[in-house]
Amino acid sequence: MGERLKGKVAVVTGAGRGIGRGHAILFASEGAKVVVNDLGGAADGSGASKGPADEVVDEIKKAGGEAIASYESVATPEGGENIIKAAIDTFGRLDILVNNAGVLRDRMVFNMTEEEWDTVMKVHLYGTFNCSKPAAVIFRQQRGGRIVNTSSTSGLGNRGQANYAAAKEGITGLTRTLARDLGRYGVTANAIRPAAATRMTVSPEMEAARKKRQETGQPTPAYDITALSPDAIAPLAVFLCTDEAANINGCSFFARIGQISLMTDPAIWRSIHKDGRWTVDELCDIVPRSLAVGLVNPSPPEPPKE
Amino acid sequence: MADRLKGKVAVVTGAGRGLGRCHALALAAEGAKLVINDLGGAVDGSGAAKGPADEVVEEIKKMGGEAVANYDSVTTFQAGENIVKTAVDSFGRIDILVNNAGVLRDRMVFNMSHEEWDTVIKVHLYGHFNTTKNACVVMRQQKSGRIINTSSAAGLGNMGQANYSAAKEGIVGFTRTVAIDMGRYGVTCNAIRPLAGTRMTLTPELFDAWKKRGMSEEQIRGMFPGPEDVSPMVVFLCTDEAANINGRTFDVGGGNIGLYTEPENFRSIFKAGMFTLDEVCNLIPKTLARGLQNPSPPAPPKE
Numbered sequence: 001m002g003e004r005l006k007g008k009v010a011v012v013t014g015a016g017r018g019i020g021r022g023h024a025i026l027f028a029s030e031g032a033k034v035v036v037n038d039l040g041g042a043a044d045g046s047g048a049s050k051g052p053a054d055e056v057v058d059e060i061k062k063a064g065g066e067a068i069a070s071y072e073s074v075a076t077p078e079g080g081e082n083i084i085k086a087a088i089d090t091f092g093r094l095d096i097l098v099n100n101a102g103v104l105r106d107r108m109v110f111n112m113t114e115e116e117w118d119t120v121m122k123v124h125l126y127g128t129f130n131c132s133k134p135a136a137v138i139f140r141q142q143r144g145g146r147i148v149n150t151s152s153t154s155g156l157g158n159r160g161q162a163n164y165a166a167a168k169e170g171i172t173g174l175t176r177t178l179a180r181d182l183g184r185y186g187v188t189a190n191a192i193r194p195a196a197a198t199r200m201t202v203s204p205e206m207e208a209a210r211k212k213r214q215e216t217g218q219p220t221p222a223y224d225i226t227a228l229s230p231d232a233i234a235p236l237a238v239f240l241c242t243d244e245a246a247n248i249n250g251c252s253f254f255a256r257i258g259q260i261s262l263m264t265d266p267a268i269w270r271s272i273h274k275d276g277r278w279t280v281d282e283l284c285d286i287v288p289r290s291l292a293v294g295l296v297n298p299s300p301p302e303p304p305k306e
Numbered sequence: 307m308a309d310r311l312k313g314k315v316a317v318v319t320g321a322g323r324g325l326g327r328c329h330a331l332a333l334a335a336e337g338a339k340l341v342i343n344d345l346g347g348a349v350d351g352s353g354a355a356k357g358p359a360d361e362v363v364e365e366i367k368k369m370g371g372e373a374v375a376n377y378d379s380v381t382t383f384q385a386g387e388n389i390v391k392t393a394v395d396s397f398g399r400i401d402i403l404v405n406n407a408g409v410l411r412d413r414m415v416f417n418m419s420h421e422e423w424d425t426v427i428k429v430h431l432y433g434h435f436n437t438t439k440n441a442c443v444v445m446r447q448q449k450s451g452r453i454i455n456t457s458s459a460a461g462l463g464n465m466g467q468a469n470y471s472a473a474k475e476g477i478v479g480f481t482r483t484v485a486i487d488m489g490r491y492g493v494t495c496n497a498i499r500p501l502a503g504t505r506m507t508l509t510p511e512l513f514d515a516w517k518k519r520g521m522s523e524e525q526i527r528g529m530f531p532g533p534e535d536v537s538p539m540v541v542f543l544c545t546d547e548a549a550n551i552n553g554r555t556f557d558v559g560g561g562n563i564g565l566y567t568e569p570e571n572f573r574s575i576f577k578a579g580m581f582t583l584d585e586v587c588n589l590i591p592k593t594l595a596r597g598l599q600n601p602s603p604p605a606p607p608k609e
Contacts, residue, residue, distance in 0.1 A: 004587070109439055109442050109488065110442040117432070117435050117439075121427070125427070125431075126423075126424075126427070137416045154483075155479040156569060158483060159486050160487065162480055165480060165482060166435070170473065173473075173476065174475075176461075177415065177463050177466075180464065181468065181602070235585075239590055259576050261571035263570060263572060265569060266478070267567050269564070269565050270565045274561035278535070280542055287547070295552075297549075297551075297553075298552060298553050299485060301489065
């Protein structure tokens with residue numbers, strides 16, 4: 001067993017499966033005591049079950065680590081408080097919070113229901129705040145702590161994911177401000193945009209295709225998401241929680257098996273200036289030949305049918 | 307009155323004051339018919355009044371334009387339906403949606419109540435979805451439309467604004483996806499990060515803080531350009547000349563307009579296979595994390 005996180009206590013939400021399970025197991029293998037939180041629901045957020053969290057706790061214990069299960073939903077403030085409280089009540093302290101719990105309710109925006117929007121917002125964005133706020137209170141008092149949030153490349157825009165993109169980029173904005181509110185207390189907050197094969201990203205059809213390739217001896221292309229192990233994200237998360245990462249605060253990373261990248265934040269790139277107020281006439285003339293040069297519509301209008 | 311937007315119907319939320327009012331007047335000056343939506347509440351979202359929306363409707367009528375008022379709060383899905391319905395019922399269509407309504411509930415995150423978090427997310431982020439979803443149904447049928455969303459530089463991180471930066475950056479993620487979902491129907495969706503002096507930015511707390519550093523009231527106001535300077539870019543984004551601009555974010559303030567980059571991979575490490583924890587801990591400080599500065603370094607221990 002490693003010792004990088006010996007004596008530390010970590011909460012991982014959505015730790016019953018997929019990426020979260022990878023986090024929980026690696027954190028425990030480095031000596032952290034882990035609260036394995038998972039509602040145990042389906043990928044769309046429905047249902048609940050103790051099984052997933054319990055299984056990961058068992059796995060950790062079998063490997064010689066310490067863990068307890070938490071079955072709360074992150075979607076309510078009470079749930080978040082209880083998850084953090086479980087760490088304090090069982091292990092006496094909290095050092096690390098990994099916000100990973102998430103669900104999907106994909107729909108084109110013009111068809112998206114209020115419920116599809118709200119569910120994804122509540123689990124991802126509210127869930128991250130609901131756990132981060134009580135953790136922040138503790139971290140500030142003890143003058144130390146680590147928050148690792150889960151954003152997504154979908155936040156950069158992805159068809160049929162208006163709710164998910166909004167929630168995940170909201171998490172990016174929240175992470176940047178957590179970093180600024182808490183940095184002076186020795187706390188860092190960073191976000192990871194992961195690419196991994198989990199039940200949330202791999203549909204039954206994609207999984208069937210992967211199995212077929214395996215049976216017929218065909219390799220799965222490296223860019224195919226079904227080839228991307230969900231265990232490949234945890235090493236970055238663990239590293240961000242070490243003392244060596246103390247200068248890394250408010251950053252966004254992309255991570256997949258075999259790649260870790262530091263990502264940029266939006267920055268002003270091309271700009272035009274005027275001493276005074278722009279007129280619409282001026283903008284219609286100048287913007288197309290300056291700011292908008294070469295901009296490609298990511299979803300160009302369909303040509304009219306014949 | 308000019309006529310770039312003659313015959314177009316525009317909805318502006320939070321149009322009773324500040325930026326929203328300026329956008330509405332600028333759109334009306336180009337011939338658009340306006341739905342002026344404003345709950346008429348305080349900066350923190352409390353209260354309600356018909357006055358602000360009614361006054362802007364009067365202003366538009368006095369300049370020879372057409373406008374109707376709507377007093378719904380954007381925080382409910384029902385209201386989003388109602389606001390779009392007001393445009394369709396009054397003027398027969400909706401061509402332009404400017405999502406601008408917003409409130410502030412600043413608090414350091416360790417002190418932020420659930421209500422402070424929830425209010426800001428509901429007005430800004432849910433507010434954008436509630437109107438946009440309903441407008442998209444109509445715009446998709448029309449095979450045309452323009453949606454302009456209001457984000458903020460605060461989305462890049464700002465002390466004491468965990469709720470606001472989450473909502474405002476969430477709006478950017480939303481904008482990028484609406485652009486993809488709707489572009490094929492001839493609709494564009496873009497966002498602005500504006501800088502302007504309005505009752506939301508020129509708060510008593512802001513004045514106190516800068517006065518403590520010796521600035522006069524006039525000097526403080528001088529740091530913030532007027533909201534009127536933001537609207538020309540909003541109007542431009544609604545024109546045909548802007549049809550290739552879809553899913554982008556702009557800095558707009560004073561005489562400055564800037565195009566924002568999108569996040570991308572900047573420094574990368576690669577391996578054939580899975581990185582081990584040892585490799586990650588060894589490599590990152592020497593590569594990805596070289597020279598990274600903590601934006602909020604720990605305070606040195608007290609003596």
